[in-house]
Amino acid sequence: MSNHSGLPLAIAPHNAALMTNAKPSPDAPLKIGTRGSPLALAQAHETRDRLAAAHDLPQDAFEIVVITTTGDNRAMIDADRPLKEIGNKGLFTKEIEEAMLRGDIDIAVHSTKDMPVAQPEGLVLECFLPREDVRDAFICPEFGSIHDLPEGAVVGTSSLRRRAQLMVRRPDLKVVEFRGNVQTRLKKLGDGVAQATFLALAGLNRMDMSDVPAYPVNPDDMLPAVAQGAISIERRADDQRVKTLLDAIHDTPTSHRVLAERAFLAELDGSCETPIAALAELDGDELRLRGEILKPDGSASFAGETRGLIADGPVLGRALARELLEQAGPGFFDWRR
Numbered sequence: 001m002s003n004h005s006g007l008p009l010a011i012a013p014h015n016a017a018l019m020t021n022a023k024p025s026p027d028a029p030l031k032i033g034t035r036g037s038p039l040a041l042a043q044a045h046e047t048r049d050r051l052a053a054a055h056d057l058p059q060d061a062f063e064i065v066v067i068t069t070t071g072d073n074r075a076m077i078d079a080d081r082p083l084k085e086i087g088n089k090g091l092f093t094k095e096i097e098e099a100m101l102r103g104d105i106d107i108a109v110h111s112t113k114d115m116p117v118a119q120p121e122g123l124v125l126e127c128f129l130p131r132e133d134v135r136d137a138f139i140c141p142e143f144g145s146i147h148d149l150p151e152g153a154v155v156g157t158s159s160l161r162r163r164a165q166l167m168v169r170r171p172d173l174k175v176v177e178f179r180g181n182v183q184t185r186l187k188k189l190g191d192g193v194a195q196a197t198f199l200a201l202a203g204l205n206r207m208d209m210s211d212v213p214a215y216p217v218n219p220d221d222m223l224p225a226v227a228q229g230a231i232s233i234e235r236r237a238d239d240q241r242v243k244t245l246l247d248a249i250h251d252t253p254t255s256h257r258v259l260a261e262r263a264f265l266a267e268l269d270g271s272c273e274t275p276i277a278a279l280a281e282l283d284g285d286e287l288r289l290r291g292e293i294l295k296p297d298g299s300a301s302f303a304g305e306t307r308g309l310i311a312d313g314p315v316l317g318r319a320l321a322r323e324l325l326e327q328a329g330p331g332f333f334d335w336r337r
Helices: 039-055 070-077 096-101 158-169 182-190 201-206 240-247 252-267 310-328
Strands: 031-036 061-068 106-112 123-128 137-141 155-156 174-176 197-199 214-216 232-235 276-283 286-294 303-307
Touching: 031 039, 031 096, 039 106, 039 182, 039 201, 039 232, 061 197, 061 310, 096 106, 096 123, 096 232, 123 252, 137 201, 155 182, 158 276, 158 286, 158 303, 182 197, 197 240, 197 303, 201 214, 214 232, 232 240, 240 303, 252 286, 252 310, 276 310, 286 310
Parallel strands: 031 061, 031 106, 155 174, 155 197
Antiparallel strands: 106 232, 123 232, 137 197, 137 214, 276 286, 286 303
């Protein structure tokens, strides 16, 4: 029996030692699952280091387990195909989540912006590390912004959101598919496949890539992806020992912001096939949420914002989504079918 993601509903028994209150140790390390890209590994190492510091443990009390996902394999084979033609976001999480359900790993570290809004039964996503810079970075050796690019310039991106936002602002530009990890995309840029591209500034910061010619994009010009810059940690729902360990590194302000943005996304039934942007910010006891929905070709976009109490973030997210859908009118997302 399986759920919508094809994952088993039953959670396999795992090491009895993990069901106790014992802390991880070099002899019984906590196993951290991750993809194998340089950015994914940097995020897994950050998680390990925060856990070690919070619980006064040596680094070898944690084991980083690299798991190759279906998405990684298909991405290597179909490097020039748009992600939407290969599959959905679950392609990059399914094997990791299966490993956790089996008990092969104890936690999984994710870029939250890449996560589906619903978790498989038996798993929860409720721990968030302090959020990095949310902005996109415009990467171009010659020019400092999209407004400086000459007419007809080629920009590479695999993001439907960035493509749509770019076409709204500069419909004269040529946009080409530009998939791969950070290093792959930078190599394509160096090889002249495109004159410019975009990366998440958070990823560059986490990999200490200050030498890249990156120009931060003001969110007033381009709203980022939902949960951009936020690392989330998934665990088994019944593993209270791991929950206690993760509680020590959980960042509540990030959680408030991300939950509001993901509620916005969930109400829109968002996926990697949908150009959607959102950003929540905290101001005292208030939360400000901005959101945007777009047609993939940039032919239409609708944006709005709302404010309310921080505790009402998910409610605000859902309400803003309904407001934008009403503005857009019936059939705005029909192209997804």
